[in-house]
Amino acid sequence: VCQPLFQNPTGAMLSAERRREVLTIAREAGAFVVEDDFARRLVHEDAGPLPATLAADDPDGVVVHVCSLTKATSPSLRVGALAARGPVLERLRAIQVVDSFFVPRPLQETALELVGAPSWSRHLRHVAAELHTRREALATAVRRELPELELRHVPPGGYHLWLRLPQGADEAAFASAALRAGVAVAPGRPYFSAEPPAPHVRLSFASVAGTGELAEGVRRLRIACGEVLAGG
Numbered sequence: 001v002c003q004p005l006f007q008n009p010t011g012a013m014l015s016a017e018r019r020r021e022v023l024t025i026a027r028e029a030g031a032f033v034v035e036d037d038f039a040r041r042l043v044h045e046d047a048g049p050l051p052a053t054l055a056a057d058d059p060d061g062v063v064v065h066v067c068s069l070t071k072a073t074s075p076s077l078r079v080g081a082l083a084a085r086g087p088v089l090e091r092l093r094a095i096q097v098v099d100s101f102f103v104p105r106p107l108q109e110t111a112l113e114l115v116g117a118p119s120w121s122r123h124l125r126h127v128a129a130e131l132h133t134r135r136e137a138l139a140t141a142v143r144r145e146l147p148e149l150e151l152r153h154v155p156p157g158g159y160h161l162w163l164r165l166p167q168g169a170d171e172a173a174f175a176s177a178a179l180r181a182g183v184a185v186a187p188g189r190p191y192f193s194a195e196p197p198a199p200h201v202r203l204s205f206a207s208v209a210g211t212g213e214l215a216e217g218v219r220r221l222r223i224a225c226g227e228v229l230a231g232g
Contacts (some may be wrong), residue, residue, distance in 0.1 A: 011155025041072035047156035061086030159206035
């Protein structure tokens with residue numbers, strides 16, 4: 001399972017060389033790559049041209065591509081899409097029919113009306129501009145107010161920043177202190193399949209009222225830093 005574009009939680013993108021390597025390894029192993037393209041519609045306005053999907057570079061049916069309208073529209077619009085080639089497509093189609101039978105028609109009609117409307121492109125441009133504004137506000141506030149937290153990469157897409165805590169810091173304690181201060185952050189450990197090399201936290205800038213709320217959130221995280229990281 002791979003998120004080649006604005007990976008959650010780091011925001012990283014696979015390089016062209018790495019993309020070819022992933023497809024080659026999967027093809028030689030007789031395996032599939034499930035491409036989770038969740039963030040393509042969450043690109044920021046300063047991102048520049050996006051790379052094509054992995055599926056676009058795969059003539060052999062190795063890639064199963066999945067995406068959704070949910071992130072760029074509403075949590076209630078649970079409509080996704082799956083694209084595949086060859087025998088795997090027929091197998092997945094049969095499983096889908098047995099498992100969920102069909103997407104409810106009202107949701108289908110809503111999705112079709114939405115993406116077919118002239119305002120759809122305008123909506124995506126607005127999302128791109130707003131995400132860029134919020135990303136810059138949060139990154140600036142973190143660097144100014146929370147120098148203990150290392151921000152190595154500012155992604156031009158997605159809705160979160162990935163921060164490294166000082167070595168030896170207790171990320172669970174930090175998350176608990178942040179929650180007591182009124183801010184919910186995601187500890188980094190669950191994002192690793194093995195033992196993490198360092199403590200991390202993920203900060204999201206999507207579900208807020210605006211940049212003022214982000215600034216207040218960082219101010220409250222300053223309290224959590226003082227509580228948990230004061231001793232190093």
